[in-house]
Amino acid sequence: xxxxxxxxxxxxxxxxxxxxxxxxxxxxxxxxxxxxxxxxxxxxxxxxxxxxxxxxxxxxxxxxxxxxxxxxxxxxxxxxxxxxxxxxxxxxxxxxxxxxxxxxxxxxxxxxxxxxxxxxxxxxxxxxxxxxxxxxxxxxxxxxxxxxxxxxxxxxxxxxxxxxxxxxxxxxxxxxxxxxxxxxxxxxxxxxxxxxxxxxxxxxxxxxxxxxxxxxxxxxxxxxxxxxxxxxxxxxxxxxxxxxxxxxxxxxxxxxxxxxxxxxxxxxxxxxxxxxxxxxxxxxxxxxxxxxxxxxxxxxxxxxxxxxxxxxxxxxxxxxxxxxxxxxxxxxxxxxxxxxxxxxxxxxxxxxxxxxxxxxxxxxxxxxxxxxxxxxxxxxxxxxxxxxxxxxxxxxxxxxxx
Amino acid sequence: xxxxxxxxxxxxxxxxxxxxxxxxxxxxxxxxxxxxxxxxxxxxxxxxxxxxxxxxxxxxxxxxxxxxxxxxxxxxxxxxxxxxxxxxxxxxxxxxxxxxxxxxxxxxxxxxxxxxxxxxxxxxxxxxxxxxxxx
Numbered sequence: 001x002x003x004x005x006x007x008x009x010x011x012x013x014x015x016x017x018x019x020x021x022x023x024x025x026x027x028x029x030x031x032x033x034x035x036x037x038x039x040x041x042x043x044x045x046x047x048x049x050x051x052x053x054x055x056x057x058x059x060x061x062x063x064x065x066x067x068x069x070x071x072x073x074x075x076x077x078x079x080x081x082x083x084x085x086x087x088x089x090x091x092x093x094x095x096x097x098x099x100x101x102x103x104x105x106x107x108x109x110x111x112x113x114x115x116x117x118x119x120x121x122x123x124x125x126x127x128x129x130x131x132x133x134x135x136x137x138x139x140x141x142x143x144x145x146x147x148x149x150x151x152x153x154x155x156x157x158x159x160x161x162x163x164x165x166x167x168x169x170x171x172x173x174x175x176x177x178x179x180x181x182x183x184x185x186x187x188x189x190x191x192x193x194x195x196x197x198x199x200x201x202x203x204x205x206x207x208x209x210x211x212x213x214x215x216x217x218x219x220x221x222x223x224x225x226x227x228x229x230x231x232x233x234x235x236x237x238x239x240x241x242x243x244x245x246x247x248x249x250x251x252x253x254x255x256x257x258x259x260x261x262x263x264x265x266x267x268x269x270x271x272x273x274x275x276x277x278x279x280x281x282x283x284x285x286x287x288x289x290x291x292x293x294x295x296x297x298x299x300x301x302x303x304x305x306x307x308x309x310x311x312x313x314x315x316x317x318x319x320x321x322x323x324x325x326x327x328x329x330x331x332x333x334x335x336x337x338x339x340x341x342x343x344x345x346x347x348x349x350x351x352x353x354x355x356x357x358x359x360x361x362x363x364x365x366x367x368x369x370x371x372x373x374x375x376x377x378x379x380x381x382x383x384x385x386x387x388x389x390x391x392x393x394x395x396x397x398x399x400x401x402x
Numbered sequence: 403x404x405x406x407x408x409x410x411x412x413x414x415x416x417x418x419x420x421x422x423x424x425x426x427x428x429x430x431x432x433x434x435x436x437x438x439x440x441x442x443x444x445x446x447x448x449x450x451x452x453x454x455x456x457x458x459x460x461x462x463x464x465x466x467x468x469x470x471x472x473x474x475x476x477x478x479x480x481x482x483x484x485x486x487x488x489x490x491x492x493x494x495x496x497x498x499x500x501x502x503x504x505x506x507x508x509x510x511x512x513x514x515x516x517x518x519x520x521x522x523x524x525x526x527x528x529x530x531x532x533x534x535x536x537x
Contacts, residue, residue: 186496186527187496193495196492283530350491354489354490357490
């Protein structure tokens with residue numbers, strides 16, 4: 001006997017849906033078993049919060065009088081360059097964009113105190129940002145310069161569009177070299193001085209639906225405090241990695257491309273990130289509801305931190321050189337205990353993703369669904385699965401000789 | 403190698419002497435002046451980071467004390483902007499003195515200011531610019 005998304009939505013409408021977080025679901029299944037958990041629970045909510053570099057926003061700022069064609073010209077948002085290779089007044093700003101005068105890593109490690117991610121946080125938070133644009137001028141778009149304050153409430157569209165978010169599992173980063181290194185996984189102390197991980201583990205969306213049975217194109221999600229949708233699989237989506245007996249990938253695997261109205265979002269869940277010596281990014285909060293359609297989904301959503309294994313990767317040599325070797329696997333239960341053992345060494349752990357925020361997001365989403373404010377959407381297409389033949393390609397470098 | 407941050411209060415009779423120069427030479431230390439003010443009637447105030455061997459730093463401080471310079475630890479100059487902290491834990495394993503702890507109950511990062519040695523490693527390690535130096 002299957003449950004349908006339509007039936008669940010009717011229950012949500014009637015205020016009768018039983019909604020629990022993925023953390024709570026693990027406990028329910030342990031206590032009552034899969035069959036009973038399936039009978040009792042309609043929806044499991046997940047959550048994750050962490051730096052997600054392939055994030056950005058696009059804007060349509062409206063037409064000036066006289067008109068300007070920013071497309072093909074240049075634009076700065078609070079001094080951070082946006083992408084203008086679009087129509088007249090459409091702009092895209094990515095999280096890792098930096099002001100032209102930022103010294104980057106000229107004096108290594110650079111600080112990267114302000115970039116695209118920070119602009120997005122401020123803009124979503126309702127602050128005025130400074131738009132500066134230049135154009136070459138045409139007969140129909142004669143204006144060549146524009147300098148103005150810009151507020152989210154005044155633009156036509158402000159849309160968060162992130163081409164890779166919510167990684168299904170991720171590396172644990174360590175440093176085997178004898179000097180500190182500064183990575184997107186944080187500062188890594190020499191000689192296995194620390195190990196940094198970045199996944200919400202038990203609460204992580206794609207780890208609770210490991211075969212993408214319910215999360216697909218068109219799935220309605222919590223995105224940055226507002227509502228968003230899964231629009232495609234994310235870039236580098238890599239479903240065919242090794243998996244455990246319960247289908248949990250043991251390497252970074254699936255990813256999501258997501259989209260949503262920035263005007264409905266909350267800057268609490270969209271935070272500018274500065275990774276010392278690395279660059280800027282955007283801390284993004286995502287929560288995805290998982291309909292418990294059958295016993296298999298009840299079993300999948302009961303995944304616990306002890307069931308999720310992550311690869312330990314050396315970021316001083318293996319990662320930068322693109323070598324596949326790992327130093328071993330470790331469970332999220334061990335990672336979250338604060339210390340892990342690598343070889344014979346006791347190594348303290350740190351996290352790049354926030355578990356308390358992930359928990360908060362899963363709870364907010366649970367409350368929204370239980371309160372009849374958020375309904376589940378039927379995906380219109382499945383994401384490519386492990387049988388899709390999609391693999392993660394390295395760059396095929398071909399020297400250019402003329 | 404250790405690093406200590408101290409606030410030195412100089413009596414006015416000492417301000418014309420090259421005390422810091424003597425100290426760093428004698429005990430082979432590196433120093434970084436974080437703040438300095440000299441006002442002859444009251445004496446001088448110097449906030450200093452001293453880096454060197456553990457024994458050397460201690461002996462240097464004893465030497466300064468013997469010259470009747472009042473020494474205070476600068477241990478509370480790191481503060482956390484709670485509205486910026488997302489409790490990720492990027493600082494936790496970086497902190498050498500366990501002043502930043504990821505609590506296993508609510509999974510929030512607790513900042514124990516008393517344990518802070520003001521090394522500032524967390525200031526750089528924090529992706530959300532939540533840790534601040536205040537003098």
